[in-house]
Amino acid sequence: MVEEKIQTAGQQAIIEIKNMHKWFGDFHVLKDINLQVGKQERIVICGPSGSGKSTLIRCINRLEEHQRGQIIVDGIELTNDIKNIEKIRAEVGMVFQHFNLFPHLTILENLTLGPIWVRKVPRKDAEETAMYYLEKVHIAEQARKYPGQLSGGQQQRVAIARSLCMKPNVMLFDEPTSALDPEMVKEVLDVMISLAREGMTMLVVSHEMGFAKSVAHRVLFMDGGEILEQNNPEDFFEHPQHDRTKLFLSQILH
C-alpha cells in the first residue's frame, strides 16, 4: 500500500502556493501558506472549524480571492484576469459540502452542462461521457431524475460525476461527507477511493481519518490560518508533533 502510494505521487507540481495570505475584512484567515501539490498527489487537510482549510482550497479555484502571495495552478497564475480564472475552474473540479447540484435540471443535464457550454463538446458526446461517469458512481439509472428525488449520498456522487465530466486535472473536495447521513458516508468515500486509485490529484478537506489513512500521501493539519503540521498519514496519526495536532486528533479519534 505504502509503496504504491509513493510510486504514484509524481514529482511535478500541479499546484504551487507561495507565501499566500488572505483576509476577510480585518480577520487574517490564511497566514503565509506555502504548499506544493504534485501531479497525482492526494492530500487530506484537517483541522478545527474556522482554521481556514475550506478557504484554502476555495482559493485554488478562486471562489475566494487571496490578497498576497502567489497561486499557480497548472502553470497559470491566478490573477484578476477572468479568462485565466475560467480556464483554471474548468481544469479544477470542486465538490461541495452541500452538493450544490442544479435543482432545476435533471441529473444528466447537471452533468452535461459544463462540457457543453464550457468545453463546447457536442451534446451527444457529452451525454455519453456523462453516462460513463454515472455508471462509475453507480447511479446511471437515475439519469432522468431531478436532484430533489435523490438521497444525499446519491446527490454527492452525482456532484462528483459532474466534476469528472469536465475531465479535470485536480479535484477539490470541501468536506464532501459532513452533510451526509452516517449510512451514506461510505458510498461517497468508496467513489473517492476509486478515484484516488486511478491517479486523480486530490485535495480533500475532511475529518474522515480512515479515508486519509488509506489514500492520502500527505495529511495537513491547519489551525488559526496556518499549516501547522504535515506528514505522511502513518507518521501523522502515530507521531503527531504539534501539541495542537495531538489535541485535535484526540478529540476526533475519541
Next chain:
Amino acid sequence: MQTVAPQSASTQLKPPVTSVGVIGWVKSNLFNGWFNSLLTLVCGYLIFRTVPPFFKWAVVDSLWFSTSEACRNADGACWSIIPANIRFITFGFFPSEQQWRPLLAMVILVVLLFYSQNRKRWRKSLAYIWALALVAMGLLMKGGLFGLPAVDSAQWGGLPLTLLLSVFGLTAAYPLGVVLALGRQSRMPAVKSLCVVYIELIRGVPLISLLFMSSVVFPLFLPEGVTVNNILRAQVAIILFTAAYIAEVVRGGLQGMSKGQYEAAESLGLNYYQTMRLIILPQALKIVIPPTVSILISAFKDTSLVVIIALFDLLKTTQSVLSDPQWRGFSNEAYIFIALIYFACCFFMSNYSRRLERELDTKY
C-alpha cells in the same frame, strides 16, 4: 409453515372516515357549535337575499336582443346594449367595412398565445412564427399595403388596442425588468446606480403621471416637425412603468438563490452570462412566478388608464356607448360585460402561471 396473510390488520387500517354522507358533512362543517351554526344561518340569509334577485334581474327578466325602448319598459337587465353596440365597443372608430382586419389580428394573437402555452413548443421556430405574426398583425391594423386601405392609428381602439398595449407592454416589460434586476445587482457602480435610480424614480411616480408626461411633456423635447405616435408613447410608458416593478420582484428571486448555486456554476468554469442564463435565472424566475403574475395582471388592468390621454381602449369605447342618449342608464350591464372580458384575460394569466409552476416544480 404459516405464510403471513396478505392483508394483515395493519395493512387494512384505513384513514378514519371523517364524514358520513351529506348530513354528516353538513353537521360537522356547517353546524358544529353555536357560533358556526349562527354564521351558517346569517350567510344563508344573505345569499337568499342577494342571489335570487340578481338571477331574476340578470337572467329571468333580462332582454338580450331588443331596442333600447323595450329595455326601458322591462324590469330586468338590458343586455341588448352589448349586441347593439358590439362593433363600436370592440373596434372603436376603426372604419366599419375594415373591421375584419383587427378581428383577424386578434384571432391570430389569441391562437398564437394558446399555441405558445405549451413549453415543448418553445423552440426557435416559434420565435419566427411570432415575428411573422407580428408583421401580419401590424399590416392588418395599419394597412397601406397589398390593397389594404391605410387606417390611421388614431382610429385604433377597443379590444385590439387594449390587447396591443397589454400584450406588448407585458412581453417587453418582463425582459427589461430582468435586465434591470441584474443591473441592480451588478458590481459595476455606474450600472448599479443607474438601475437603482431608474427603478426608484419610476416606482415613485403614478402611471397616470407617466402617461401624461408621455403625451404632454415628452413632445416638447422633440425637434420641430417630429412626432411620435400617441399609442407608441403610451406603450413605452406602460413598458417602463411595469419593468420597474418586475425588476424588484426578480431581485427578490435573485436574493433567494443560495450562494452554492453561483459557486457550483462558477467552479464548472461557466462565465457570468452562462451562470445567469442557465443556472440562476431559471430558478430565480420560477420562484417569483406568483408575484410576477400579480404585477402582470395589474399592469394589464392598468392599460385602461390610457383613456386619460384620449386613447379609445376597451373601457373608453364602452363609456362612449353609455354617453349615447339612446343607451344612457344601462351602465350596469355594460360594465359587467367589460368586467367579464377583463376577468377572462386575468383568469387565463393566473391559471397559466399555476400551470407553469406545476410543470417547473422539480421537488427540491
